[in-house]
Every structure is written in structure tokens, then in C-alpha cells.
Amino acid sequence: MxxxxxxxxxxxxxxxxxxxxxxxxxxxxxxxxxxxxxxxxxxxxxxxxxxxxxxxNKDGLLTAVALHASEKNMEALSELVEAKISPSKKMEIHLTGLMHLYWRHPYINVLCQYILRRGEEKYRQEIEKKIMQPFIQFQNVIIRQGIESGEFRNVDPEMTFYIMRGACDSLIDASQQMGNAYRVRGMSQTERLEYTHEVVNMLLYGISNNRP
Known part of the structure; x- marks a missing residue:
């Protein structure tokens, strides 16, 4: 062999x-x-x-896991920025994709933060260069497009990034803590889609410039 x-x-x-x-x-x-x-x-x-x-080594494997998990989302986000649709629709698609990423890979943010804080320099650079920096840059472009078009309030892009990421982290944390008692961990695919829709709507409402 x-x-x-x-x-x-x-x-x-x-x-x-x-x-x-x-x-x-x-x-x-x-x-x-x-x-x-x-x-x-x-x-x-x-x-x-x-x-x-x-x-x-193990950190190299964990870095590869993080890059593999986020690869399709990063490619889709890059294409989304250039799409001929409204900034609000772009943000809706982006946030929905982000939520689905967390559903499929609930470890993604914790894993990235572990590598950024404790990994070797070469692995930290990979996560920064291939996940964190482009994610923030692409999302910031969409937010600026929304502000310029009058669809979004004049929000701080960096602060918005942390709020949106925190919303996803909270969802995963809740699913692990509440379990079947609140039917989060055991959600069906349909229920997850409904839950995602509600979270995305709340986040979009928060940055919208057209709120009543």
C-alpha cells in the first residue's frame, strides 16, 4: 500500500x-x-x-477547517457586493448567508478567535487575510452603499459588524444552553429558516433609514 x-x-x-x-x-x-x-x-x-x-500541526488543521467552512460564504459575499440589486437586498442575502454559516458550522467564530489569539503567526495571518479582513471590507461596502442610497442610517460599519456577529454568536450559544426545552437545538429545517428570517429582519430594521 x-x-x-x-x-x-x-x-x-x-x-x-x-x-x-x-x-x-x-x-x-x-x-x-x-x-x-x-x-x-x-x-x-x-x-x-x-x-x-x-x-x-493541530493549529494548521484547525485553520484549514475554518477556511474550508467559510470559503463559499466569502466567495458569495464578494460577488454580492457587485450585484445589481439594492443595498437592503444585499444585506438581507448577506445576513441570511451568515446565519446559515453559523447553523452549519456553529464553531466558526470561536475557532477563528482561538487561532487569532493563540495560533502561530502564519495561521493568524491566514485567518485575518482570508476571512476577517475581506468579510469586514465587503460588509462595509454594502453598508456604505446603503447609506449613500438613503436606505440605511448613518451607522458605524465597524460597530454594525460586531453587533451582527454577536447576534449569530448569541443564537448558537442559546441553542447549546437551552436545548430541547426551548426547541432551539432541535429545530427542524423549516423552523431554522423561520428563525433566521426573524433575526435578519430585526437586524435590517436596526440599520434601516425607513423606520416609522
Missing amino acids: LSDVEAPKNLRGDTRLKFIESTSALMVEMGSTDVTLLQIAARSGLNSALIKYHFG
Whole structure:
């Protein structure tokens, strides 16, 4: 049997993706980013020594998980900024996408903050460059477009960013704390969509310049 180093490039890519997906699934199931290499190896069915080959170390793997989880959202947000639709509609689509990201990957913000605070410099730079900076920049462009068009109040883009992110964090925190008693964790897909719609409407109302 070929070693991972000797394996074809596409097989090495499959192995790398399997580690990323296994780590993501574990963090969702455990409700925590505190997963061990042994747990990841057991879940993936691969040797934990391969993590060093593919990612350098555990922080490298966690960085790859964060980048993989947010990749499609970042691409969509980049395209959304240039879309020929109103700033209000752009913000609605953006916030809905952000909520769905948190539903699928509830660990995303905690994981990014862990890497930014405790990770090696090269991993911190990756998170800053590929997630945090473009996210803030794209969202700020939409907010400025809304202010210039008269659809949004003259809100502080940076403050708005923290409020919106906090709303998503609070949702995930509540789902983990309240559990089935308040039917947040056990929501059906339809209920999640309704919940997302309500949160997005509240956030949009907060920055709207057309409130009664």
C-alpha cells in the first residue's frame, strides 16, 4: 500500500479533506472546538501522524477547517457586493448567508478567535487575510452603499459588524444552553429558516433609514 507521501496528488487531497470534514463533524457533535488529534484520527480512520504531513500541526488543521467552512460564504459575499440589486437586498442575502454559516458550522467564530489569539503567526495571518479582513471590507461596502442610497442610517460599519456577529454568536450559544426545552437545538429545517428570517429582519430594521 502506498504511503501518503507516495500517493497520487488527488488521493492526498482526499486525505486532507477527510481530516477537515472529520474535525468539523466532531466539533459540531461535541459543541466544542476542543477536539484531540486522537479523536480526529479515530473519526477519520486515518493515522494522526498524517496531520503533521498535511497541516504542520493541530493549529494548521484547525485553520484549514475554518477556511474550508467559510470559503463559499466569502466567495458569495464578494460577488454580492457587485450585484445589481439594492443595498437592503444585499444585506438581507448577506445576513441570511451568515446565519446559515453559523447553523452549519456553529464553531466558526470561536475557532477563528482561538487561532487569532493563540495560533502561530502564519495561521493568524491566514485567518485575518482570508476571512476577517475581506468579510469586514465587503460588509462595509454594502453598508456604505446603503447609506449613500438613503436606505440605511448613518451607522458605524465597524460597530454594525460586531453587533451582527454577536447576534449569530448569541443564537448558537442559546441553542447549546437551552436545548430541547426551548426547541432551539432541535429545530427542524423549516423552523431554522423561520428563525433566521426573524433575526435578519430585526437586524435590517436596526440599520434601516425607513423606520416609522
